[in-house]
Amino acid sequence: MSEEKINANKQKVDYWKILFKNEWSYVTGAVVIVVLATALVIVTGKSWGVTGILHLWGGKFLELIGVNADTWSIYNGALGKFNFWNSIPSITNVGIVLGALLSALLAASFKIKKIKSYKQVIAAILGGILMGVGARMAMGCNIGALFSGLSAFSLHGWVFFLFIFIGAMVGSSMLKKWFM
Amino acid sequence: MAEKTLDCLGEACPVPLVKAQKELEKMQKGDVLIVNIDHSCAMKNIPDWAREAGHNVEIDEVGEGEWDIVIEKC
Numbered sequence: 001m002s003e004e005k006i007n008a009n010k011q012k013v014d015y016w017k018i019l020f021k022n023e024w025s026y027v028t029g030a031v032v033i034v035v036l037a038t039a040l041v042i043v044t045g046k047s048w049g050v051t052g053i054l055h056l057w058g059g060k061f062l063e064l065i066g067v068n069a070d071t072w073s074i075y076n077g078a079l080g081k082f083n084f085w086n087s088i089p090s091i092t093n094v095g096i097v098l099g100a101l102l103s104a105l106l107a108a109s110f111k112i113k114k115i116k117s118y119k120q121v122i123a124a125i126l127g128g129i130l131m132g133v134g135a136r137m138a139m140g141c142n143i144g145a146l147f148s149g150l151s152a153f154s155l156h157g158w159v160f161f162l163f164i165f166i167g168a169m170v171g172s173s174m175l176k177k178w179f180m
Numbered sequence: 181m182a183e184k185t186l187d188c189l190g191e192a193c194p195v196p197l198v199k200a201q202k203e204l205e206k207m208q209k210g211d212v213l214i215v216n217i218d219h220s221c222a223m224k225n226i227p228d229w230a231r232e233a234g235h236n237v238e239i240d241e242v243g244e245g246e247w248d249i250v251i252e253k254c
Contacts, residue, residue, distance in 0.1 A: 023220070023223075023224060104245070108244055108245075109220060109244055109245035110244060110245055111218055111243075111244055111245030111246060113189070113190045113218055113219075114189065114190045115190060116189075116190040116191060120190070120191070172194060175194070175195070176198060179195075180195060180198065180199070
């Protein structure tokens, strides 16, 4: 009787551990991303992107602090027409942040991390600026330009793929040299 | 057998990995390096590298979102 119970306990599959606690394999992650990204194209008619919409967010922020950016040639009235709730990339971006929070909470690994040094702050700000400027100049990030580009059989995705490696190499050597 | 703890709390990839690699290089066979991390990527890339290099690796979850990676140099 007791032995049966032990065996039954041993065979019980811990679904929480499999689904939420343990890291998914690269293959599982890739399949889930492909399914969701395909669903996004089917439902909205547009491919997944992250950074493309950020220039409108930036313009909206400028308007908020009193700068009339809508007259600038890059916007040319686009800010007036911008509606957050009708903007699919805005909604998916918020979804990324909320999803990351949810996955950390479900894995019971949510933690507010301390800032270790002023160097770390400078590295983070500098890294953010470089990535932001780079993504705007390349007209996309590793989602909009790489992932969506490759899945649409576009050559620009492969060009981006090559240069993201060069950028990552330069970035890591900067990190090693100055910020460690 | 020396034992050393490396505090990488609050540090993001690839900093914990690079620090662990540098530290382990200085250590002798049989020494133990404990790396404190709170960045979940480091929970994958540090053990991946250390196992590949042939060391013994164990991961302890010490708190919510906090882990100790114990590496025994082989």
